[in-house]
Structures are given as C-alpha cells and as structure tokens.
Amino acid sequence: MGTAPSLPGPAPAALRFHPLRDSATMSRRNLRHMLRYPSTTLVLVGMPIVFLLLFVYVFGGALGAGISEGPGGRSEYVTYVVPAILLMTIASTVQGTAISIAMDLTEGIIDRFRTMHIARVSVLTGHVVGSVIQAFLSLAIVMGVALLIGFRPGAGLGGWLATTGFLAVVTFALVWLSVALGQVSRSVETASNLPMPLILLPFLSSGFVPTDSMPAGLRWFAEYQPFTPIIETSRGLLMDQPVGHHGWVALGWCALIALGGYLWSRRLFGREHPS
C-alpha cells in the first residue's frame, strides 16, 4: 500500500486561504458593478435627497417653528433634519446591498464561489467594502445638497473627521445587517422590501421632530430605538455640541448590529441551498 503511486495532489501550500487578497478581488468586482451601472447609485441617493427637499421646503416652515422658540423656521429645520437624512442615505445604500446580494444568489455565481477554494467570507466582505464606498459617495452627494440649501454645520476639522468616522461605523454595521437580509430573502423583490424598516425607523426617532412632541408610547420607543442615539451623535458632532451619553449608546448599538449581522450572514452563507 505504501508504495502505491499517487497522483500529484495539491501541495499543502495551495490549500492556504488568502482572505485579504480574495476580499480585495471581490471588492473590485462590486466596485466595478457600481461604476458600470451608476444609475443604481443615483437611484439610491435620489430618495434621501427627495426627502431632504420635501422636509425642508414643504414641512420645514411649520416644523422649524415647532422645534424652536426663535424665529428660525425653515433654516433652523435644515440644521435639525440633516443628520436624519444622512442616516436615511446609509439605509438606502444598504437596501442596495441586500438587492445585489440577492441578485448574486439568484444568478448562480455564488454557487460557483462556493465550490472554489477561496476564503468564503470574501464573497460577503466584497459586498461590504463596495457598499461602504458607495455609501460614502452617496453621503458626500447628500451633504453637498444639504450645504447648498443652507445647512451650516458648526463643526471644525475635528468634528468633520469624527462625523466621518462615526458614519463609517454606522454604515459598516448596517451593511452587515443588510448582507444577512439579502441572503435570507429568496428573491430580489423580498430583498428590496426587507430593509424597509431601516428606512422607516428614522421617522420614529428624534430625526425629524424631537421625541418629547410624541405621545407617550411612541416617545418611549423613539427614545430607546438605536437610531435616536445615532442621530443625536451625528447631530452633536456636526453642530460641535457635546454628544453626552448618546455617543456610547450609539457605538454600542453599532457594535451589536455589526456583530449580529456578521454572525448571521456567516451562518446563512454556510447553509445549504437546495435547488
């Protein structure tokens, strides 16, 4: 038996995984999708811009009068609502993530990746990196529009850097959640609907109106749901005001969402897909 000739099998070195290299490859793939079909990004960034204009120009006069005693009105409301719109921009982008994951799954290309000797998580990290970059492009566009219509943040360079870093953390967390949502959906349609709560939750937070203007039950929900501390933190950082305990609560939520999304995604990716 010991002398039996054996076919030259792959050397052990060939069995090593290269998660970073594979993730970079997969990220390039997703960025290429994005560059080739810019309309997808434009549609995703369109929604928050429409909401921004709607809330500032249609509701802004009345809402602005409601949130402050002063004569601020519309111009004050721009300042108030932009953090919520930024969060909505991220939510809109991750809806795109869920859709593109679901498309991959229906296309059969994921089955090819599964039968290849590659670091499996790279398929998912590719989507994550692509989406984070896409979210930042969208955030830059939305911020540009906000500045054009009178958003005047008080943050200095430090505040801007902190805001950027904080939004990166939020994006990262929501993208991982969305990667799981995209996998759990069996169709592209479901994938575009499942992240809907992420778009709606900012409305039930301190994003559009202060929570103390809400009825008791709703107010309780709004104060304890994760988007309120996230919005309060971005608001504080952008306006150069103290963020207080909101910052830690927000980071805690993000860590929880990111970890949960990551573990859920990994489990879903490892499961068997009968077809």
Next chain:
Amino acid sequence: MATAPPETAISVTGLRKSFGEHVVLDGLDLTVPAGTVYSLLGANGAGKSTTVRILSTLAASDGGSARVRGHDLASEPDAVRAAIGVTGQFSAVDSLLTGEENLLLMADLHHWPRRDGRRRVAELLRRFDLVDAARRPASTYSGGMRRRLDLAMTLVGDPQVIFLDEPTTGLDPRSRRAMWRIVRELVSTGVTVFLTTQYLEEADELADRIGVLHHGRLVAEGTAEELKRLVPGGHVLLRFADPTSLEDAERALDTSSRENGTLALRVPSDGGLRSLRAVLSRLDDRSIEVEELSVRTPDLDDVFLALTGQPGAEKVST
C-alpha cells in the same frame, strides 16, 4: 479500504440524500477512474443534479461517503474544492461584468500572477471562441456563449476533476456540438469529467462509462456498447400503403409485430445486409409493396426505456 485507489478520481459508496419525505439518492455507488469521462444519465428528477451538488461540496449527503481524488468530501471539503471545477445547470457567470472581466475575476481568485492571468484569459477567450464578445457584458450573450464562458471560467483554475451538470440543456444543435468538441479536448489533456445529461446521444458521444440513474439508484452501468447489448432493440420498420399489404406482410414475416395504430410492421433484425435481404426477398416473392423502410439499431434510448420503464428494476451488472 480507508482510501480509494490512487488512480480513482471519484468514488462514491452508498450515497443517500432526501429532502423531507422525498428520497432523491437511494444508496448510490460509483467509481470513476482518473482521466475518463463518466456520464450520469437520467430523466429530470432522477437525482443527477443532487449528485453533482454533493460531489462538488454544495450539499451534504445524509448517508454514505464519497471521495474526490482521494479526499473525503465530509472531512476535507477544502482539498476537494481545490481539485475540482464545476459548471452547473444554471449559468454561474456575473452578468454585469464582461466575459473578459469574468475570466480575470477567476484568475484573481486563483491567485494567478497578473501577467500569467491575462495570458491565460486571452488563451481561453480564443479557445472558446469568445474573443469578439470579450468586452461585452455577459448579459448580452446568447445561451451558447454563456455556457462557453461558464466552462471557460471553470477551467481558469486548471481543475483535475470537472463536473458538468447538463452542459448542453437548452442549447441549439450547433452550440451543443461546440460544447462536445470542447469536452473532448478537455479529456485529451488528462482531466476527469463527470457529466450529467438527459440526452442519450450526448452520453454515447462523450462518455467512457455511463451510469443510468433512476429514482436515486443506478439501474445499469457500463460502456455505451455494453448497455446497448442489454437491450435487443434492433429492428426493421416497414410501412405500407394499405391494410391489405400490411396483413399480407404480417403473414409472410412470422416474427413481425404491428406498430400500434399505424400501417407499420416491426421486424427484429440486427440491421445487417443479409437479414435485410431475407426480409425483402420474402416480400418480393409475394409481390407486397413496401412504401417505406427504415433500419433501427438499438440506441441508448432503448436501453433507457427498457431499464427505467419498469420501476424498481434491478441493477444490471456488466
């Protein structure tokens, strides 16, 4: 018995798989020597795709064991993945990327150095007749082109064992022939091909050995010739213009049988000239006019029908 013989590319023992109540694989055994083409032949739902999904690590089996190039599927899936290439029934290309980008993606995932990767991709595009379409998104490709790109992507990693799940289903005859040519070229380079098909012609054209899969079991296995020998299906088909001629002929040829509902008669024959002449001279002697004559040698269709027509057929060893 711990390891398969080294010259064996795929060995499967007692493989079982059910989806709920539905038994898909019911104790499958098969062995594929390295460097050969094995074709799993069966109707839709016979368990072909499930077999490929299990052997390519996409699905887990419920029982039994399988080795690919000596690596156990359950305990060494990574080693199996490093040795195989899979082209499934449903195209696994990235429609949003061009053909060339799809291939380069594979080259990157196999960690080919940039220049080697590009050279290899260019060569595959040439070989698979995709040079003109290389810079177009795969979403614009025809069915045949997609399938070729799909297989080319599988080959970027130089797999030693290739699984092809119904590689020509839905292709037009020309694309099918192109695919067959490609598979033959592959085999000449020494790789092992495991192919599933519902086309008997395809198995006959390509495979060294054929396994007939029915209700999750192999009901027959052997070379195309061996399988054909199992079924005495050769005959001459005679068609007549009117019922009178038919009846006359039936009396003249005592071994004949009627084709139900037609004016045709089936006469057992080996298809040789001598037996043909005997039939014709008998008809001539009685001046019976034959409108049309065709000779049919047994093909895999006959084998397939004979073996799977009766449920629960015993496995025939050859």
